[in-house]
Amino acid sequence: MTIRPGRIAVHIALILYTVLALGPIFLILINAFKTRRAIFADPLGLPNGQTWTTIGFDRVFANSDFGLYFFNSLTVTVVSLVLIVLIGAMAAWALTEYRFRGNTLLSLYLAIGIMVPIRLGSVSILRMMVELNLVNTLTALILVYVAQGLPLAILILGEFIQQIPKDLRDAARCDGVSEYRIFFSIILPLISPAIATVAVFTMVPVWNDLWFPLILAPGDGKQTITLGVQQFIGQYVTDWNAVLASLTLAIAPVLVLYLLFSRYLVRGLTAGAVK
């Protein structure tokens, strides 16, 4: 087998990009286990016998409510995810399957949601949450994230639902299956790769978000992990050990979920292109 130069170039580009993408994560991981002095003296070095320490983790668990932050983040992410996937899939099914007045208008409205960043509406959102008495609750965050995630979810899931042969739904209707059952027993299982795609796309930004937790739920007891980490970053002193340790802990769940979903993710992204 001969290897074409084009292929080598592509692989070099991909490898460089992988290094670039994984580099920061790798840096966080190795430095989280090093002493403060070693972090600054040799940021790229692996921890060894002299520099190894877990003081950062000790401080995170001793000085902050890490468990609570983690739990808050997890609650917000999981609930948002479930709502986005469920509502998104149902809306996508309705928009692709049924002809009704305003169908096109509704689709366009959702498309605008993809184009306009939700952060532009931060002030109005904050005002609304104040009026609804939802400031400093996780509910406020969940509502915003569901609104943020829905348009793209509906777009992706709608594409996939369209690819499911129409005969399948007709066959089910002849079988006497109700519309809800068709959705849950036939459509949902068949778009599971797309759901994995949507899950990854929505999960990462929600988990990582600092903006909305900062303006909507900065109060004690409601902070998410990204916000919680901020307390170790001061104007004069930054406790790098603790920052890196808490970031390491924050990365872990996303990484695990990503690895779980990635198999489906690749399938989901290419399913439409390659028959």
Added chain:
Amino acid sequence: MADVSLHGVAKSFGATEILRDINLSVDDGEFVVFVGPSGCGKSTLLRIIAGLETVSGGEIRIGSQRVNELPPADRKIAMVFQSYALYPHMNVYKNMAFGLKFAKTDKAEADRRVRQAAEILKLTPLLDRKPRELSGGQRQRVAIGRAIVRNPSVFLFDEPLSNLDAALRVNTRLEIAKLHRDLGATMIYVTHDQVEAMTLASKIVVLNQGRIEQVGAPLELYRSPRNLFVAGFIGSPRMNFIKGQVLRVSEGQAIIAFAGTEATLDVRPDGVKPGDHVTVGIRPEHMEVGGADSTSLRGTIDAVEQLGESSYVYMRLASGDDVIVRAPGETEASPGGTYTAHVPTRALHVFDAAGLSVLPERF
């Protein structure tokens, strides 16, 4: 078991008229085939009977009940789709049992029916497989099995054989015919393949541009096509059409001149007047029969196709008309030569300027 009747059924999508004024009755236990070119509305008509499409006008009755407003599940029908439409994430058993779950059939009864259908269709060893692990023919049988377990009054087939290869198509065709004999249920079958229509149907409905052109038993349509469309559609290769003119009419007989020759035939009393332009139709398989009362057509040969048991001779008559003749397998005909076909008068079809047959009905 039930009969199906359609009264003045019409369907339009926006301004486009798909079907207009369809009147048809299907008797209990009959095997009716809807046939026609693509886009003639045959599949739409089937989907209307199934309840998957609404009508713009008219009434559909299954049994003695008006079903216009009933959803598919309540019409006692089962449909087999062209694409099989098997649920990809369920195995064969679940595919067949899925519908029964919602029909409130008890578990033991559902199991018995699935196993029985699997037995009939030789699917028993495949019950645990997923659809993607099956061949085309097996998938087709699962789709039929899914219809059987519902125990419907009316089976609806939408081009069920068009995704199969030629050999399998013949096989499955025979199986469907056998199934109809065994179950005795009413079956409505859509196809664009006239061989399937001829072999399976007890009654053929020829559709064209949203209208019924003719309804009748297969041989009835073959022998007495009511108009040019049916004449051209039923039979393969298609009927030859030659321009002609009526010379004289007397006492129910007309003398018609075509392709440099003349023939005297029985016609309907009000059929034609002298001087009328007509189209004379002759089936390729009738052009070599000859016999007493026959007329000869001479022409130069364009091409010869030898099929073994017969040959198709493509020739151009002196009048400029192109015709196909089915000649014996060992014909000496070769391109460039001349050929004479002997056509018995009783094999001639005559159509008036509007395309309608002017012959008396003959069976």
